[in-house]
Amino acid sequence: MxxxxxxxxxxxxxxxxxxxxxxTALSIALFSTLLLIVLRRIIAKRIHSxxxxxxxxxxxxxxxxxxxxxxxxxxxxxxxxxxxxILILPVDAKNTLRMLAGxxxxxxxxxxxxxxxxxxxxxxxxxxxxxxxxxxxxxLISLIARVAVWTAVLLVILDSAGxxxxxxxxxxxxxxxxxxLATQKVLGELFASVSIILDKPFKEGDxxxxxxxxGIVERIGMKSTRIxxxxxxxxxxxxSELLNQRIRNYQPLIERRQKVQLxxxxxxxxxxxxxxxxxxxxxxxxxxQTRFVRAHFFSYGDSALIFELVYYVEVPDYQTFLDIxxxxxxxxxxxxxxxxxxxxFPTQTLHLIRDxxxxxxxxxx
Numbered sequence: 001m002x003x004x005x006x007x008x009x010x011x012x013x014x015x016x017x018x019x020x021x022x023x024t025a026l027s028i029a030l031f032s033t034l035l036l037i038v039l040r041r042i043i044a045k046r047i048h049s050x051x052x053x054x055x056x057x058x059x060x061x062x063x064x065x066x067x068x069x070x071x072x073x074x075x076x077x078x079x080x081x082x083x084x085x086i087l088i089l090p091v092d093a094k095n096t097l098r099m100l101a102g103x104x105x106x107x108x109x110x111x112x113x114x115x116x117x118x119x120x121x122x123x124x125x126x127x128x129x130x131x132x133x134x135x136x137x138x139x140l141i142s143l144i145a146r147v148a149v150w151t152a153v154l155l156v157i158l159d160s161a162g163x164x165x166x167x168x169x170x171x172x173x174x175x176x177x178x179x180x181l182a183t184q185k186v187l188g189e190l191f192a193s194v195s196i197i198l199d200k201p202f203k204e205g206d207x208x209x210x211x212x213x214x215g216i217v218e219r220i221g222m223k224s225t226r227i228x229x230x231x232x233x234x235x236x237x238x239x240s241e242l243l244n245q246r247i248r249n250y251q252p253l254i255e256r257r258q259k260v261q262l263x264x265x266x267x268x269x270x271x272x273x274x275x276x277x278x279x280x281x282x283x284x285x286x287x288x289q290t291r292f293v294r295a296h297f298f299s300y301g302d303s304a305l306i307f308e309l310v311y312y313v314e315v316p317d318y319q320t321f322l323d324i325x326x327x328x329x330x331x332x333x334x335x336x337x338x339x340x341x342x343x344x345f346p347t348q349t350l351h352l353i354r355d356x357x358x359x360x361x362x363x364x365x
Contacts (some may be wrong), residue, residue: 025084028079032082033079069112069114070108071108074104081098107153114146117145120138121138121141193222196239196242201249202217202249203220204218204220207250208227209247209248209250210227210242210248214227215228223238254316258312258325260332262280263305264304264344265304273297273305276295277296280309283331284309286331287324287328289320293310293311294309295309295310302346
């Protein structure tokens with residue numbers, strides 16, 4: 001009797017479904033929720049129990065972050081949707097449940113995307129913690145990426161809710177074009193700044209040549225870059241202007257190359273000429289912080305025999321380069337004086353041809 005009463009209760013219709021079907025659907029939803037929760041905990045425990053090593057640490061950290069950003073209410077809504085699949089529901093109710101499940105999934109995808117953006121920004125900031133411009137650029141990119149992600153999520157949610165997003169997108173497109181035209185120059189400078197920060201053709205403290213101007217980079221801003229010239233004045237360049245010019249950055253120099261041409265007189269004896277390359281080689285070899293490349297009788301000049309010396313100064317500092325170059329020049333001058341070699345200077349020889357033949361007297365009629 002009790003058993004019959006129980007089955008009679010189970011067969012009672014509630015909103016078009018038997019009580020047994022409702023219980024089954026609820027059981028499936030609860031089981032799905034518990035399964036997802038247990039699975040999440042097992043994976044999290046597995047990740048934290050693994051031994052730390054440099055190869056898999058980043059991947060494990062990323063997986064742990066993904067699991068941490070997976071929200072329980074979203075799992076519950078998805079589980080309810082799974083359980084409702086066995087129920088006989090009106091079309092509107094099914095569509096509503098499907099929409100809620102879809103919105104929950106989209107929101108979860110947005111959270112995961114937001115987490116990955118944060119992860120990338122943290123890596124950039126950690127890698128460039130001493131470069132405040134790189135940190136600022138990373139934050140700006142993060143803001144733009146987050147706005148893009150959540151805008152896309154919002155548009156898809158509105159589309160799932162039956163809102164005509166075509167009109168919204170069209171309006172945003174027209175408004176975006178208008179705003180873009182109005183702020184074209186500002187946006188151009190902004191993106192140029194981001195390009196400089198990410199590509200790093202130079203950084204603060206670098207000595208650069210830009211066209212005919214040169215100086216030390218003092219600040220890289222969102223719209224302009226400030227460079228302090230050697231004369232002391234502040235040079236301000238727009239970022240887009242900088243990207244359209246050839247930039248010579250001297251900061252990454254490892255060593256400096258020097259080429260010297262020396263001219264000796266044409267009447268220098270051959271025996272002395274052949275000793276000059278070895279003499280130049282010896283001078284460079286005896287000078288500290290230098291690396292010899294070559295020394296040759298290079299060419300016949302208009303008023304001198306040209307020798308060319310090439311060497312590297314193995315120190316990037318410009319003051320040290322000048323000191324070493326001066327020492328080599330003085331050593332060359334001293335050796336040439338000791339060997340009786342004379343430096344040539346621009347001269348011209350004028351050859352006069354005299355005609356000793358008597359001129360014929362003019363004849364007169």
